[in-house]
Amino acid sequence: MSGSQSDEVAMTSQSCKIVIIGGGIAGLCAAIYARKCGYEVELLEQHHSPGGLAASWKRGDYTFETCLHWLLGSKPGGTLHAQWQEVCDIDSLSFVYAREYLRLEDEHGGSLSIYTDVERLERELLNAAPEDEIEIRHLAGAIRQLGDLPMPGLGEGWPQKALDLVRIMPDLPLLWRLSHISVEEYGQRFNHPLLRRFFGAGAMGHLSVLALIISLGWMSTGNAGYAIGGAQALIRLIAEKLTALGGRVRYDAKVERILVEDEAAVGVQLAGGEIVKADWVLSAADGHTTIYEMLGGKYRDRTVDAAYDNFETFPSYLQVSFGVARDLSDQPGYVTRVLNEPLEIDPQTALPDVSFRLFHFDPTFAPKGKTAVTCFLPTHNFSYWADLREHDPRAYQAEKHRVAEAVIAILERRMPGIGADIEITDISTPASVIRYTGSWKGSMEGWLMTPETGPKSLPLTLPGLRQFLRAGQWVQVGGGLPTGLMTARAAVQTMCRQDHILFSA
Ligand SMILES: Cc1cc2nc3c(=O)[nH]c(=O)nc-3n(C[C@H](O)[C@H](O)[C@H](O)COP(=O)(O)OP(=O)(O)OC[C@H]3O[C@@H](n4cnc5c(N)ncnc54)[C@H](O)[C@@H]3O)c2cc1C
Known part of the structure; x- marks a missing residue:
């Protein structure tokens, strides 16, 4: 432990141990906050690496x-930046800011740029769709x-x-x-077909537009x-700090x-039978499994069942x-x-559009002169893929191959000859x-923010169970990395309050 970092740990709660389930962003952040408040921390992750x-x-x-398209809190002094600083030196990351966030294109040569600068975006949209001016x-x-x-400060008191x-x-x-x-x-308020399409349909069509505009x-x-x-x-920064x-x-x-x-929660049992005892258990693993x-x-x-029965x-x-x-x-x-x-993904899913990310802006992802490219294909039909993998591995491989070939054909129509340059799929x-x-x-x-839910928070505790907390994307509608940070912070604040320990971030 380095001198300066050990000084960050408050010596207030030496005898209390917390076991944290899950080493995603929420579990890691909860572990840092708990450690800073003096708790003994043991984080258990099922996978061989964090994230x-x-x-x-x-x-x-x-x-x-x-995962990462954008991270809220990247700007010093901006919303959430100070909270990220509590769990890592976020300013040691190099951030890039795309001028053009997204380009929408059709297959007839039409295109529309979504710029991050709002003045430029407004000009571009007015130029492309004067009929939608209002x-x-x-x-x-x-x-x-x-x-x-x-x-909002989730775990804060009323003042x-x-x-x-x-x-x-x-x-x-x-x-x-x-x-x-x-x-x-x-x-549907817009007439321009690409502008309409920007706001989405299909798998995420029910997302509250507030999430997109924010x-x-x-x-x-x-x-x-x-x-x-x-x-x-x-993730690496936070794990190293922990x-x-x-x-x-x-x-x-x-x-x-x-x-x-x-x-009252008193510990956990691992696959294989090992028992890990603790004064508190915090689950930052999947909510349904927990x-x-x-x-x-x-x-x-x-209330708990209603979320799992009704929320999207x-x-x-x-x-x-x-590659x-x-x-x-x-x-x-x-x-x-x-x-x-439309591109047929599985028996219940045909996509009217597909998105590509061309990671030329991240030099760590490919050798010089080469580019990592990804294509994201949303589906709610998770069971089709899980069942196929389990019961018919051959058909599973064939289906994966079929989808990959279809995606290459789409890329080829946009950038003829690119198929020959693909060295890894x-x-x-x-x-x-x-x-x-x-x-x-x-x-x-996790939970989609819809017009019905709004930006809703679910309780950090479960009814009837003491010494137990939860954090992560299943307790805050909207998900995302910031949710992991914010719910972790709020959960540790709750724990400190109950243990009469000063929360120290
Ligand atoms: C394609 C994609 C794009 C995204 N884009 C963005 C973006 O641009 N910006 C943004 O902020 N967010 C984005 N997100 C969302 C963000 O990645 C997630 O919301 C966030 O990482 C969830 O963190 P979490 O810690 O709550 O849950 P998880 O990441 O699911 O972590 C849970 C952890 O618990 C572990 N675990 C589960 N069960 C057990 C068990 N039984 N025992 C031990 N460990 C267990 C898991 O292995 C996992 O490590 C994106 C996600 C995806 C997939």
Whole structure:
């Protein structure tokens, strides 16, 4: 432990031990906060490395990122930046800020650029779709207004909550209006076909448009950059800090059961039978598995069940990744192609458009002169892929191959000859997501924020169970890396409050 980092650990709670289940962003952040407050920390991760959904993988000379598009809090002084500084030196990451966030294209030569600078975006949209002027002006106004929107302090006491409310008071009518419209409904306000399409349909059509407009706002103020090295660059920083603070991390340690005595969590049992005792258990693993399997469904009520019965989840996805022996830096970094014919992914899913990320902006992902390219294909039909993998491995491979070939054909139509430069093809499916992260239904991000849910928080505790907390994307609608940080912070605040320990971040 380095001197300066050991000084960060408050010597207030030496005898209390917390076991944290899951080494995704939420588990890692919870471990840091708990350690800083003086708890003995043991973090158990089923996989052989940290990150959960914040993942990337290496194939040959290429790294294929799955998670990071943008990270809220990248700008010093901006929303959430100070909280990231509590868990790592976020300023040591190199952030890049795309001028053109996304280019939408159809297969007839039409295209529309979504710029991060709101003035430029407004000009581009007015130029492309003068018939939509009124709605474009409303959109640009909303992006401007929400560019510095603060995040609520989840675990704070009433004085801070009241202060947060006062700060967002002027924005409340707009927030309320936008939170009650889905992206699909919002898109219908526009006549321009690509602009309509930008707001989405299909797997994420029910997403509240507030989520999309807030993220455009944060991009416009330069507080949502992409970190070179992807999400794993952030995860590595936090994991290293945890080790330096004296937190214990165990990989390949899958928790099967949370042990309960007298309606209080007292530890966990690992696959293989080992028992790890603790004064507190915090689950930052998948929410459904925690409640209905690790705890046997004993600690739930109508509110808990209602979420799992009624809330929508973000979809699962296939990712087709290519190592391309070509410098693609003259291309946009992110392209959505609206297809002439839908792409059939599985028996329930045909996609009208597909998105490519061309990672020429991240030199750590491919050798010089070459480019890592990924294609994201959302589907809710996770069971098709999981069943196929389990019961018919041959058909599973054939289906993966079919989808990859179809994606290459789409790329070929856009960049003729590119197929010959593809030296590596990698395909992951919802079965891969479930295997590596345990995320319920293979969901990429937990609960979808919809017009019905709004930005809802679920309780950090479970009914009838003491000494137990939860954190991560299953306790805050909307998911994402910031949710991991914020819910972890709030959970440790709750623990400290109960143990009469000063929360020290
Ligand atoms: C394609 C894609 C794009 C995304 N884009 C962005 C983006 O641009 N910006 C952004 O902020 N977010 C983005 N996200 C979302 C973000 O990655 C997730 O919301 C976030 O990483 C979830 O973190 P978590 O810690 O709550 O859960 P997870 O990452 O799911 O972590 C849970 C951990 O628990 C472990 N675990 C599960 N069961 C057990 C067990 N029984 N025992 C021990 N360990 C267990 C898992 O292995 C995992 O490591 C994206 C996600 C995807 C997939």
